[in-house]
Amino acid sequence: MTPLLGAGLSIVLLCGLLVFRIPMIVAIMSVVFFSNFMSGAWMLTLPQTMMSGISRFVLIALPLFVLAGGIMNAGGISGRLFEFARALVGSLRGGLAHVNVVTSMFFGGMIGSSTADLAGTGSIVIPEMRKNGYPADFSAALTASSAGIGPMIPPSSPMILYSAMTGVSLGALFLAGLIPGLLLGFLLMLIVAWLAKRNRWEAYAAFSLSEVVRTGRRAILSFGMPLIIVGGLVVGIFTPSEAGAFAVVYALVLATVVHRMLDFRGLYRVLANAVQLSGELLIIVGLSFALGSALTNARVPEFLVEFIDFATVIDSMYFRLLVLLALAILAGMILDPLIPVLMPIILPTLIFYEVDLVHFGVLMVIAVVIGQVTPPLAIALIIAGKIADIDQIRVMKANMPFFLGIVAFLLFAIAVPGLATWLPDLMRN
Secondary structure: OOHHHHHHHHHHHHHHHHHOOOOHHHHHHHHHHHHHHHHOOOOOHHHHHHHHHHOOHHHHHHHHHHHHHHHHHHOOHHHHHHHHHHHHHOOOOOHHHHHHHHHHHHHHHHHOOHHHHHHHHHHHHHHHHHHOOOOHHHHHHHHHHHHHHOOOOOOOHHHHHHHHHHOOOHHHHHHHHHHHHHHHHHHHHHHHHHHHHHHOOOOOOOOOHHHHHHHHHHHHHHHHHHHHHHHHHHHOOOOHHHHHHHHHHHHHHHHHHHOOOOOHHHHHHHHHHHHHHHHHHHHHHHHHHHHHHHHHHOOHHHHHHHHHHHHOOOOOHHHHHHHHHHHHHHHHOOOOOOHHHHHHHHHHHHHHOOOOHHHHHHHHHHHHHHHHOOOOOOHHHHHHHHHHOOOHHHHHHHOHHHHHHHHHHHHHHHHOOHHHHHHHHHHHO
């Protein structure tokens, strides 16, 4: 059996295991052992490859940011951000739907994870939207799509993983995601405005400057964490790990001393969840490096280059990126997390084509967002559907305007690299 055929069987095996709901760690571990066995590789190299993968310095920041996000989520931040968003945009037609999007934009800047955003804001916004007459499927669909803004706006867990996989500066990636994240939120609000006019949805609350000031004061300390972290990384005050440590301390003081919403029992649950999630992610990262190494030895990157050259009828970087991201979206339909599994495989191809890795990092995060609202996995639709107590198929149908909008935004972001690269280049100069 040729190495390339063995690599193809490994990929098919991975997809098959995930389709049958085998846990990600078990699936990747099985495929790594299978690919090493088929290639005749020395098994003792496996732990060495895994350790080289998870020993990346930037990965120290991952569990710290996960913990900081969990503390903020449990510390009463979602209610304060919801009140501030209501005061800002609740007076628009379809105001509560706009509040949903703006709350996710705010919350994403604190948490950096779409699933945490769904857990934090969905339990507040979805019942409130249903109480105010919005269809349950629309409420769940909008919440699932707006939660995708979270990984775009810094600090972002997918950006940390991407930085570890590629070696790109984390500060540059955080800056690169800021403008696309804000524009994506604005696009979702435009779609909401169109649907609100079509369905004659009313405003949620009258505009009051005094209410904006009052709710803004209650929420202002929450905005301090992303501003200080990103500013510290860009200026060079923090390393990524120091920024993560600062985020934990800041979130802890805010949740226990200022807001007084987190007790020792709640903190224990947050710590336990952070340890579990971080452990799973780091094991997946290590296994993904081993899988990527095995597939690289089987000449998969060379095959990928040949496939892209064949699939792109015009010699254009735009079409090459389009093919790569189409593959990423297809993989994201069954892989969660996507970035640590896919990047070790396609990174040699990106280097061969001299792709701007900062620009591609933003595109990959958008691909992650699309994958989270696309069956069969569609983890965001599943979570939102459970909160709204509605069937996932109905949520998927209601999500079509937002899904098409996000796909159109991805095509635009491919064509205009400056959306991602302008701010990092400006700060670098």
